[in-house]
Amino acid sequence: MRTINEGLQQRIHTHYGPWALVTGASSGIGKVMAFELARAGLHLVITARRGEVLEALATELSAQFKVKVMVVAADLSTDAGTEQLFQRTDSLEIGLVVANAGYGSSGPFVDGNLSTELNMLDLNCRAVLQLSHHFSQRFKAQKKGGIILLGSLVGYQGVPNSAHYAATKAYVNSLGEALAIELKPEGVDVLVVSPGPVHTEFAARANLSISQAITPDTVVVQALSALGRKNTLLPGFLTKFLSFSLGFLPRWAKVRVMGKVMEGMHAG
Numbered sequence: 001m002r003t004i005n006e007g008l009q010q011r012i013h014t015h016y017g018p019w020a021l022v023t024g025a026s027s028g029i030g031k032v033m034a035f036e037l038a039r040a041g042l043h044l045v046i047t048a049r050r051g052e053v054l055e056a057l058a059t060e061l062s063a064q065f066k067v068k069v070m071v072v073a074a075d076l077s078t079d080a081g082t083e084q085l086f087q088r089t090d091s092l093e094i095g096l097v098v099a100n101a102g103y104g105s106s107g108p109f110v111d112g113n114l115s116t117e118l119n120m121l122d123l124n125c126r127a128v129l130q131l132s133h134h135f136s137q138r139f140k141a142q143k144k145g146g147i148i149l150l151g152s153l154v155g156y157q158g159v160p161n162s163a164h165y166a167a168t169k170a171y172v173n174s175l176g177e178a179l180a181i182e183l184k185p186e187g188v189d190v191l192v193v194s195p196g197p198v199h200t201e202f203a204a205r206a207n208l209s210i211s212q213a214i215t216p217d218t219v220v221v222q223a224l225s226a227l228g229r230k231n232t233l234l235p236g237f238l239t240k241f242l243s244f245s246l247g248f249l250p251r252w253a254k255v256r257v258m259g260k261v262m263e264g265m266h267a268g
């Protein structure tokens with residue numbers, strides 16, 4: 001498993017400490033992110049719905065890295081969840097927010113469950129908007145901070161058979177790209193991380209069968225080294241290769257190709 005080196009630990013600690021907030025920290029990319037930020041010596045607020053999983057992670061992180069870890073068990077697809085998170089973090093000196101919690105869906109749009117799609121919209125977009133707005137105000141006031149948003153490669157064109165998930169990630173990619181420019185003069189670094197397939201719990205929830213994928217540690221190590229240096233990251237060779245291959249096609253053809261790929265990955 002890849003980890004961040006000492007030079008990067010120092011840079012992250014100096015620029016984005018003393019506290020970091022990671023959403024969706026109970027598994028996958030968010031869990032690895034929590035480990036690497038703790039390795040850099042940052043105190044952590046970790047949030048997701050599964051409180052017991054977060055409590056176990058907090059015990060492990062604080063024992064291994066001697067950092068403070070606050071657990072906030074909350075459903076961020078609700079206003080009550082985001083409000084609870086803002087209240088609990090109000091008095092902490094947070095320097096980095098990783099808006100990572102999210103999930104996907106696949107299959108024909110017309111057959112999808114509307115309330116699931118609305119919930120996904122609330123988590124993938126509405127909560128990301130709320131977090132970005134809240135913390136960009138705080139970071140502007142303190143003239144320093146970092147925001148990492150988890151977009152996706154699927155957000156760069158329409159994707160038949162995952163139409164609405166791809167649309168939620170187009171929102172994140174676009175919001176983050178623009179905020180990176182707006183907030184730079186305020187001393188705030190924004191990075192959009194847009195992976196292709198990653199081996200996590202994501203595929204099972206999205207009803208996808210993923211064979212080729214990168215690991216979450218690749219995403220996290222590359223994201224932390226890109227923060228403050230780039231506005232957008234396509235992590236890992238596979239993501240870059242897929243993006244490069246699609247880059248030769250006109251947009252209408254990209255949509256068709258991605259639709260075929262997603263049809264093949266949909267687990268039925």
Ligand SMILES: NC(=O)c1ccc[n+]([C@@H]2O[C@H](COP(=O)([O-])OP(=O)(O)OC[C@H]3O[C@@H](n4cnc5c(N)ncnc54)[C@H](OP(=O)(O)O)[C@@H]3O)[C@@H](O)[C@H]2O)c1
Pocket residue numbers: 023024025026027028029030047048049050051074075076077100101102103104123150151152153194195196197198199200201202203205
């Ligand atoms: N894996 C991929 O192929 C891939 C590719 C591109 C982008 N991404 C993006 O990367 C991000 C992380 O996904 P992952 O791959 O690490 O998937 P994951 O292992 O399924 O992790 C998703 C995290 O989000 C949390 N979460 C889900 N619903 C939530 C809710 N309503 N409120 C609060 N937290 C919630 C989950 O925790 P609880 O269940 O405990 O709430 C979990 O910690 C997502 O935004 C995803 O869209 C993933």
